[in-house]
Amino acid sequence: MAAQNSIINCKLLLIGNSSVGKSSLLMRFSDEQWLPEDEASATIGVDFRVHKMEVKGKKVKLSIWDTAGQERFRTITSSYYRGAQGVILGRFRLTYAECDNLTCIDHNSVYDVSNRETFEALPRWYSELETYVSESVVKIIVGNKVDKEFSRQVPTSEGEAFARRMNSLFIETSAKTAVGVGEAFKEVAEKIIDTPELWAPVTSQPAVGSAGGNRTRTNDNSMPGSINLNSNESQSQDGCAC
Amino acid sequence: MIMDSDVVLLGTDLPSSILAAALAKAGYKIIHVDPNDYYGGDHATLNVDEIISWANLRSAPAENERANDYLAAQRDRFVSISYRGTPPPASRQYSLSLSPSIIPSVGPLISTLVDSGVSRYGGFKLLEKVALYHSPGFVQNVPNTKEDIFNNRNISLIDKRRLMRFFTFVSGDFEDKAELHGKQSVPFIEFLISTFTLERSIAETIVFALAFCSSPQEPALPALKRVRHYLGSSGRYGPSPFLVGHYGGLGELVQGFCRVSAVSGSTYILSHSPSSTPTGPLARRRYSISLTGLDETINCDLLVSSIESPEPTSVGVATGVARCIAIINKPLLFVPTEADTPPEGSPPAMDKVVDTALIIFPPSVLPGGSETTAAHVLVTGEGSMSAPKGNWILYLSMPLADSKVSAETVLQPYLEATLTLADEGHQIEPTFSLFYTQLECSSSAHDGRLLVPQITTLISECGDSAAVVAEEMFRETVRALDGLRRERGIEIAEEPIPFWPPLEGEGSNDEVEDW
Numbered sequence: 001m002a003a004q005n006s007i008i009n010c011k012l013l014l015i016g017n018s019s020v021g022k023s024s025l026l027m028r029f030s031d032e033q034w035l036p037e038d039e040a041s042a043t044i045g046v047d048f049r050v051h052k053m054e055v056k057g058k059k060v061k062l063s064i065w066d067t068a069g070q071e072r073f074r075t076i077t078s079s080y081y082r083g084a085q086g087v088i089l090g091r092f093r094l095t096y097a098e099c100d101n102l103t104c105i106d107h108n109s110v111y112d113v114s115n116r117e118t119f120e121a122l123p124r125w126y127s128e129l130e131t132y133v134s135e136s137v138v139k140i141i142v143g144n145k146v147d148k149e150f151s152r153q154v155p156t157s158e159g160e161a162f163a164r165r166m167n168s169l170f171i172e173t174s175a176k177t178a179v180g181v182g183e184a185f186k187e188v189a190e191k192i193i194d195t196p197e198l199w200a201p202v203t204s205q206p207a208v209g210s211a212g213g214n215r216t217r218t219n220d221n222s223m224p225g226s227i228n229l230n231s232n233e234s235q236s237q238d239g240c241a242c
Numbered sequence: 243m244i245m246d247s248d249v250v251l252l253g254t255d256l257p258s259s260i261l262a263a264a265l266a267k268a269g270y271k272i273i274h275v276d277p278n279d280y281y282g283g284d285h286a287t288l289n290v291d292e293i294i295s296w297a298n299l300r301s302a303p304a305e306n307e308r309a310n311d312y313l314a315a316q317r318d319r320f321v322s323i324s325y326r327g328t329p330p331p332a333s334r335q336y337s338l339s340l341s342p343s344i345i346p347s348v349g350p351l352i353s354t355l356v357d358s359g360v361s362r363y364g365g366f367k368l369l370e371k372v373a374l375y376h377s378p379g380f381v382q383n384v385p386n387t388k389e390d391i392f393n394n395r396n397i398s399l400i401d402k403r404r405l406m407r408f409f410t411f412v413s414g415d416f417e418d419k420a421e422l423h424g425k426q427s428v429p430f431i432e433f434l435i436s437t438f439t440l441e442r443s444i445a446e447t448i449v450f451a452l453a454f455c456s457s458p459q460e461p462a463l464p465a466l467k468r469v470r471h472y473l474g475s476s477g478r479y480g481p482s483p484f485l486v487g488h489y490g491g492l493g494e495l496v497q498g499f500c501r502v503s504a505v506s507g508s509t510y511i512l513s514h515s516p517s518s519t520p521t522g523p524l525a526r527r528r529y530s531i532s533l534t535g536l537d538e539t540i541n542c543d544l545l546v547s548s549i550e551s552p553e554p555t556s557v558g559v560a561t562g563v564a565r566c567i568a569i570i571n572k573p574l575l576f577v578p579t580e581a582d583t584p585p586e587g588s589p590p591a592m593d594k595v596v597d598t599a600l601i602i603f604p605p606s607v608l609p610g611g612s613e614t615t616a617a618h619v620l621v622t623g624e625g626s627m628s629a630p631k632g633n634w635i636l637y638l639s640m641p642l643a644d645s646k647v648s649a650e651t652v653l654q655p656y657l658e659a660t661l662t663l664a665d666e667g668h669q670i671e672p673t674f675s676l677f678y679t680q681l682e683c684s685s686s687a688h689d690g691r692l693l694v695p696q697i698t699t700l701i702s703e704c705g706d707s708a709a710v711v712a713e714e715m716f717r718e719t720v721r722a723l724d725g726l727r728r729e730r731g732i733e734i735a736e737e738p739i740p741f742w743p744p745l746e747g748e749g750s751n752d753e754v755e756d757w
Contacts, residue, residue, distance in 0.1 A: 046505065047359075047501075047502075047505045068501055068504035068505045069504050069505075069507070069509070069510075070500075070501070070504045070510050072509070072510075073509070073510060073511045073512070074512075075281075075510040075511065075512045077281060077497035077500060077501060078497065079363065079364065079489065079494055079497040079498065079501075080497075080501070082364075082489065131334075132334075223365070223367075223488075223624075223625065223627060224625075225367055225368065225625055226365040226366070226367060226488070227365060227366040227367065227368060227479045227480070227485060228361075228365055228366075229352065229355055229356055229361035229366065229479075230356070230361050230362060
């Protein structure tokens with residue numbers, strides 16, 4: 001079965017603590033927009049964005065998913081993680097308004113150069129990832145809000161060292177000034193393309209059985225006979241032949 | 243600190259989750275709470291480790307343990323729990339559903355999935371086959387299409403003509419037809435035999451394999467409506483009328499609806515229950531609720547709950563469903579009985595390997611089984627992303643008239659009979675099996691909360707039933723909230739709020755055709 005028009009579908013997840021700027025990063029990347037702090041509130045209305053790019057001569061369709069605010073009480077659904085190839089761990093800065101956000105009872109993961117606490121929460125997000133995605137999934141730690149250099153609490157070198165230890169890529173960005181944002185997504189896409197087991201067709205894939213690992217399938221729809229309700233016809237021509 | 247909302251929803255079962263998504267999209271501020279550390283309540287999809295812990299929590303309480311209200315109610319609802327075997331490795335690769343279901347391709351749930359946008363989140367698999375258990379090692383395949391019926395050598399020409407007459411009748415607006423006049427409550431099997439002069443064996447196939455009746459005594463009208471619904475569902479996504487959701491079905495859909503709800507601003511809190519009855523009224527909201535272990539207080543105008551009330555009055559007549567979830571590592575084959583074999587030689591054995599299918603045991607087919615009630619066995623495998631390659635999940639269920647008998651006693655013969663269909667030609671053992679009985683409890687509303695009704699447990703109807711219940715609850719909730727706003731002198735829009743507003747194009751797959 002030839003890959004459909006040789007477009008590679010990749011699901012990327014944004015994860016990290018509340019208010020570290022995950023949605024801002026996504027908005028900057030996909031809509032080239034940035035909401036000033038007084039307008040930005042806890043995530044409302046960002047589900048996922050589709051972004052197409054050419055990576056190493058291949059057409060790649062990125063679906064980039066936001067947490068929908070479900071990270072606040074650590075209630076991200078297991079289905080959120082399914083089929084992901086890449087994970088962008090936010091390490092961003094809390095804005096002032098968010099510091100007294102009463103819903104932030106449990107800061108657990110994304111970190112921010114100007115907020116030490118969010119950096120120290122990163123390991124908890126990694127344990128969540130261990131539970132739900134396979135080891136080969138591409139991870140990048142993004143230190144956001146470098147525009148707030150004056151209040152930096154986490155040195156670049158420390159972030160880099162941590163990323164190395166966690167077998168992750170590392171980049172510093174500012175969703176506000178657009179520094180590094182495109183590069184962050186591009187680096188993840190490139191690493192995914194360099195890891196064919198993440199996107200090659202199911203049939204050529206070795207059985208997935210790593211301890212605690214979930215399925216690493218590129219895409220549920222790559223399973224023969226899968227039906228997507230949003231397309232008018234069944235994708236499988238080889239349905240029941242009885 | 244205080245969290246403010248219009249509605250606090252207790253319980254994340256499927257109807258409540260659909261309701262949460264609809265209310266949030268309509269602009270209401272929702273705080274959605276579940277006592278479990280997973281989504282879905284009684285409709286959850288769990289991995290093997292989780293379902294063992296689910297079973298342990300609901301079995302006999304440990305000494306000195308004081309169960310919370312939720313757990314106490316769950317222990318009233320789920321009884322006769324037993325499991326055996328070794329949990330397979332890679333527990334997470336199994337998606338085990340507490341509410342196994344097949345979903346008609348046309349109907350309230352599919353409409354709700356598409357209209358809400360939840361359909362973008364996940365995939366489905368067509369149910370490959372429906373078969374009636376015949377004898378050890380053999381099944382009788384149920385025709386999928388009219389062509390199948392024409393080609394079936396088992397049915398005489400005259401019976402084929404009678405069948406066609408029935409299908410024409412059942413596909414149309416039969417409610418006012420003469421054939422049905424005065425017979426709406428007649429047992430379905432008698433209706434088929436007397437009105438359409440169908441042979442009993444053919445009538446039984448319709449009763450059990452097309453209408454999924456538990457008993458031939460079920461009244462004609464609702465059974466006819468189901469047959470019409472299912473016949474009208476075939477062809478939309480393939481020859482079978484039914485879809486099976488990836489990753490365990492309804493529990494996965496629950497997560498999709500909760501995500502839609504969260505995207506529209508709802509707050510999700512798992513592993514928490516209200517610590518006391520709500521107090522109020524307050525200045526701006528009617529109630530104040532505290533959750534165990536949370537410092538925050540939640541203010542709201544309405545409490546909507548699918549969690550049983552803790553009052554012991556709730557257990558009424560003990561009817562219920564015996565259930566079994568078994569994991570096997572050998573495929574089942576649907577080998578038809580001799581008379582059932584298609585004329586042009588046997589197809590290769592691989593065609594008979596079952597990934598996703600439904601096996602029905604009509605009453606009396608199984609020595610030692612029930613003589614009055616049908617049992618269902620849903621098989622799901624790798625094709626529905628619910629088990630790793632080379633493994634399958636069997637969901638057995640049978641309505642119980644007498645809940646005193648243990649689920650294991652009731653279903654073990656059916657499990658053994660199902661396993662005679664295994665490839666090896668001899669019986670296999672499940673690697674893991676869990677038995678339990680799910681009782682139907684009626685709950686009563688108290689402290690002014692709205693109760694989300696329980697949905698049916700019928701395998702082909704539970705999903706649609708959830709969507710119907712959710713829409714009714716949506717209307718009721720909006721009415722109640724509008725009433726409050728009017729009392730407060732807030733103007734209410736005249737036009738009724740739609741259950742689902744039109745979807746915005748953002749992120750949809752429709753726009754990506756332009757490479």
